[in-house]
Amino acid sequence: MLGLIGLLVYGALALRFPIGRYLVLPRSNIGSITGGSVSAALLIAAAGIVLHGAYVAAVLLCWRSGPDRKGLIPLVWGFAIAAGLILVLLWPINSTDLFDYIFRGRMGSYYHVSPYTVLPNRYQSDPLFKYLGWPNAPSAYGPLWELISARMAAIGGASVWTNLLEQKAFALFTFLICGAVIMRMTREAGRDAQIVAMLLWLWSPLALYEIVGMGHNDGLLVLSVLLAIWATQHSRYHWAAVALVIGALFKFLPLILLPLVVAHGARRRETWPARIRLAVEIGIISVVLIVAAYAPYWQGPATLTNIVIREKFLNAAPLAIVTHTLSQWRSIDWIRPRVSNIGSTLLAVGIAWQMWQIWRSERDLRSACFGLFAWYLIVGSQWFQPWYVLWLVALVALQPSRGTFGWVETWAISGQASYLLQFFILRWLRWPGNQLPAQRLYLLMIFVPPLIVWGIERWRRRSSPPSRSRTGQPLTA
Numbered sequence: 001m002l003g004l005i006g007l008l009v010y011g012a013l014a015l016r017f018p019i020g021r022y023l024v025l026p027r028s029n030i031g032s033i034t035g036g037s038v039s040a041a042l043l044i045a046a047a048g049i050v051l052h053g054a055y056v057a058a059v060l061l062c063w064r065s066g067p068d069r070k071g072l073i074p075l076v077w078g079f080a081i082a083a084g085l086i087l088v089l090l091w092p093i094n095s096t097d098l099f100d101y102i103f104r105g106r107m108g109s110y111y112h113v114s115p116y117t118v119l120p121n122r123y124q125s126d127p128l129f130k131y132l133g134w135p136n137a138p139s140a141y142g143p144l145w146e147l148i149s150a151r152m153a154a155i156g157g158a159s160v161w162t163n164l165l166e167q168k169a170f171a172l173f174t175f176l177i178c179g180a181v182i183m184r185m186t187r188e189a190g191r192d193a194q195i196v197a198m199l200l201w202l203w204s205p206l207a208l209y210e211i212v213g214m215g216h217n218d219g220l221l222v223l224s225v226l227l228a229i230w231a232t233q234h235s236r237y238h239w240a241a242v243a244l245v246i247g248a249l250f251k252f253l254p255l256i257l258l259p260l261v262v263a264h265g266a267r268r269r270e271t272w273p274a275r276i277r278l279a280v281e282i283g284i285i286s287v288v289l290i291v292a293a294y295a296p297y298w299q300g301p302a303t304l305t306n307i308v309i310r311e312k313f314l315n316a317a318p319l320a321i322v323t324h325t326l327s328q329w330r331s332i333d334w335i336r337p338r339v340s341n342i343g344s345t346l347l348a349v350g351i352a353w354q355m356w357q358i359w360r361s362e363r364d365l366r367s368a369c370f371g372l373f374a375w376y377l378i379v380g381s382q383w384f385q386p387w388y389v390l391w392l393v394a395l396v397a398l399q400p401s402r403g404t405f406g407w408v409e410t411w412a413i414s415g416q417a418s419y420l421l422q423f424f425i426l427r428w429l430r431w432p433g434n435q436l437p438a439q440r441l442y443l444l445m446i447f448v449p450p451l452i453v454w455g456i457e458r459w460r461r462r463s464s465p466p467s468r469s470r471t472g473q474p475l476t477a
Contacts, residue, residue: 002054002061003079006203009047009054010086013213022091023160026130030093031423041424045417051205052413058203062196063402072195080179080202084172087213088165094419096133098215102156102163103128104139105149115139115146116303127158138306142249143293145217167215174219175211176202181226182397185233193400200397200405206412207394210387218387220250222394225369228254228261229398232365237265240365241282242289249293252307256351256376258286260368263355267362312336314434316418316442317377317384319343324436340382347380370395384446386415403457411450418446 022028034040062072092098104115106128111118121135129135139146152170156163179202186197201207211219224247231240240261247254262282266275297303314320314336323332323339353375354368373391377384392408421441422433431438 002058005054009050010083014086014090017091017093019091036424036427055203062199076198084212088168090213092214095214099131100134101149103132105153108150109154114297117299143297144249171215172212178222185230196400197397204393207390216387224254229365245286245289263358264365313383315383317382319382343380350375366398389415407450407454410453414446414449
């Protein structure tokens with residue numbers, strides 16, 4: 001019943017915002033399509049409440065002990081596949097990233113230029129240019145992603161419809177592969193834990209909507225992290241490094257997890273020469289893979305400009321608030337790089353802390369990755385988007401905990417609720433989204449609710465003993 005409710009809501013969204021209807025309206029979003037009306041905002045909010053409510057209810061239902069769960073695995077997978085196929089037909093109403101993937105792939109396949117050194121605005125006469133959201137910026141992604149996008153664009157040609165279906169089908173594939181890896185990695189934990197883990201990922205409205213509905217390529221990032229964790233569980237540290245570096249060659253963030261793999265492997269080596277050898281070998285593997293991937297695009301240091309300009313992006317993050325606040329006294333061009341350096345320093349502190357926890361307390365890689373991702377999103381970045389929370393959803397699925405699920409799901413809800421702020425509320429208030437008042441609202445809406453739930457959970461854990469199952473074992477890890 002809960003699955004049917006979810007499918008009906010996804011179906012209603014796809015019927016209201018089908019791809020075919022909005023191909024003639026480039027860069028149309030949920031705000032422009034609905035005119036920012038109050039009724040549309042209420043309906044979108046209701047859809048989100050129903051989807052997340054049904055999801056939470058299904059997770060809690062499956063968390064209960066039951067005599068027979070064999071029939072649930074096909075149900076879990078059947079819902080995920082059906083919902084994914086429906087969302088393939090949904091117009092990307094919250095993001096233009098999908099069209100940037102398509103156009104930069106077309107730059108490689110049709111114009112044979114590098115998306116790192118040539119900007120899309122050079123090709124304004126191209127029939128797909130009008131759909132772009134970032135025409136004046138180089139690619140924000142790694143060379144492996146650009147190679148895949150170029151291959152898909154070569155098949156899609158100048159057809160927006162074909163390109164969208166290709167990208168979305170690929171996104172659905174990565175989403176389902178992540179589910180299969182989670183299913184395999186949790187098999188040894190028992191059928192009950194495995195079903196809960198699968199459900200946490202495969203039914204997540206955040207993961208389904210953002211990866212398949214909006215077409216974001218974060219499924220590849222999640223997949224690389226899952227494979228790295230799986231490899232370390234079998235002491236395959238070189239393969240873990242390969243997984244993370246390949247993931248970073250799609251989307252850069254997995255690279256920050258590489259030091260954690262080195263620390264995890266070094267902790268399990270008995271001598272310092274063996275530890276140093278492991279670090280050197282992982283370093284060599286990483287360099288070889290990065291050099292080989294960038295070789296087709298390399299045009300000197302300018303090829304890496306896309307990494308440098310990340311500091312200019314400010315949105316809906318605590319450090320963005322700091323930057324906007326300080327810019328009232330100094331030029332934002334002077335403040336921005338300095339706050340970005342602070343963020344990089346804080347990220348380095350987070351990496352060092354997780355490495356120390358791995359070394360001192362033998363923290364597992366999943367927990368270390370989870371902690372570092374949360375640290376990065378809260379204090380290490382000036383740029384936040386709602387779909388970033390799905391990185392945490394995947395890691396919660398590997399080791400389900402009711403308390404952690406509670407505040408991560410709250411973050412997923414509050415993050416997606418910020419779309420109402422972006423496309424409706426700020427429009428009603430006539431506030432620019434890149435100004436301090438709007439950024440403060442983003443901060444309150446996105447970060448405060450999960451922090452409150454996290455605080456309550458921490459207090460509850462300290463004031464009461466852990467709940468136990470019928471077998472006497474703790475329900476949470």
